[in-house]
Amino acid sequence: MMKGVHFLAIVALLSLTSSLVSAYDPSPLQDICVAIDDPKSAVFVNGKFCKNFKLANANDFFFQGLQIPRNTANPLGSNVTLVNVDLIPGLNTLGISIVRIDYAPYGVNPPHTHPHASEILIVMEGTLYVGFVTSNPENRLFSKVLKKGDVFVFPIGLIHFQFNVGHTNAVAFASLSSQNPSVMRIADAVFGSNPPINPDVLAKTFQLEPKIIEYLQKTF
Template sequence: MEYLMAVKNFLLGLILLTCSGAFASDDPSPLQDFCVADLKAPVLVNGYVCKDPKLVIAEDFYTSGLHLERNISDSCGSGSDSISVIQVPGLNTLGISMGRVDLDSWGVIAPHYHPRASEIITVLQGTIETGFVTSNPENRLISKVLKKGDVFVIPKGLVHYQRNIGNGHAVALTAFNSQNRGVVTVGNAVFGSKPSISSDLLAKSFQVDENVIHQLQAKF
């Protein structure tokens, strides 16, 4: 009887462990020690084709320069850099990636979402306001002002933003549970699509004059 109970508990624990691992990331789980991406392979799969393990070297798992300040040249006063499978081929199938965000004084990362990953942000320097909006119908804004050492989590697929609310330079590190999180910036997607979404449709959707839509489309 005790033996059967022990087996039952073991199987239950195994199921829970498997489920927790499955929900940790939507990326495919690796079936070997590693699958270093062959970025030059002509074959298209959900991810990247594995490089021959015999040809794998330490540099496949390595990158540098995360300590360097990013170029802040866009109109929003922000600069960011992604460290994904493209920069580190060894990330292929591991379900993780990260990045760095630099914000000028009162600079912003415009509202956007990641279709394939949740995000965790850690502030290294400055004061950053970040927040996300819940799905319909509540559309509730959940936001927080973060200082050095503070951490904030953003659920997968929800629109969110970052803003430097200090007078100096702000820096944060971000991490994602996908090797290729994807980024959809709301303004670019809605007003900068190619070909353009019909202006009369957008005018009705946003309840504004069509000329306003034309002005916004011209900026994207």
Template structure:
């Protein structure tokens, strides 16, 4: 009898391990509280009863950035500082404006992939793989095209005359 209990306990434990998954969030959101200096995986959460629609909104992405600088591009980052409702969600958004032949210099995002859409013009994009071959993957994109850069890989974008895209970093 005792051996059956042990066997059944083992079977139940085995199935519970197989059915395990990531836990759901403990709360629907954690709007950043600008008045609190404590950091909790981001910023401290605003009291949910005080949250408003404006905590999840930003106006101004339609405004072009100033590209008169040495690289000929301007990144307008929309993060938790501009949309407090992004706190702890692991996502941000950016608009990049380019002067003719402007570049978003090689860079990487250690904890996030990047996806973007070309709104106008043409862009050359590329990244370098981290495998032993260190392959260079590049493509010319046009209006309406979408491209993804995997997390942690060095990548760039270069305007081929005129263009604009809105990358969504996830």
């Protein structure tokens, strides 16, 4: 009898150990989360609380107007419309969001990352050259020219881009695996940080003259 008890205890301990080893931290929904001891100065990690279930209604899961073309008269020639938990409260905790991307002829959605989400993109109109780059040391480029109805996937956290290679406007929709995917445009982050990164650091990194770096920082 005692041996049977010991065996069951060992099995239970192994099961617990296995579950602890395979566990992992949840994917963050914000860039930083600094630990704090005083709860009065703290905020909810996801940035959202849940409405009383009895008070929820259909409008909490609804957004209107994503079919409307966006203005692409800007230096990049593109416009990204993100529909996340801020616009559809019902997305809270569901881990999804959607974007509409409009491109003028030769417009670009420049190299960027989504720290919190993978992305699946479908072209609705036009022709796009798209791609993503894997992490070091390979830095391998996966790219494709997409036409209407084509689909492409961008893995979480990897630098990716889209470029309208056609003579007409293009439109794409994308779904992302986070209610708050976040976005970091590489050029904006490197040359437009606040306060600016020391130009000597960037000059050494990109093997450029400091004056060129200073010009780029002023541009962004």
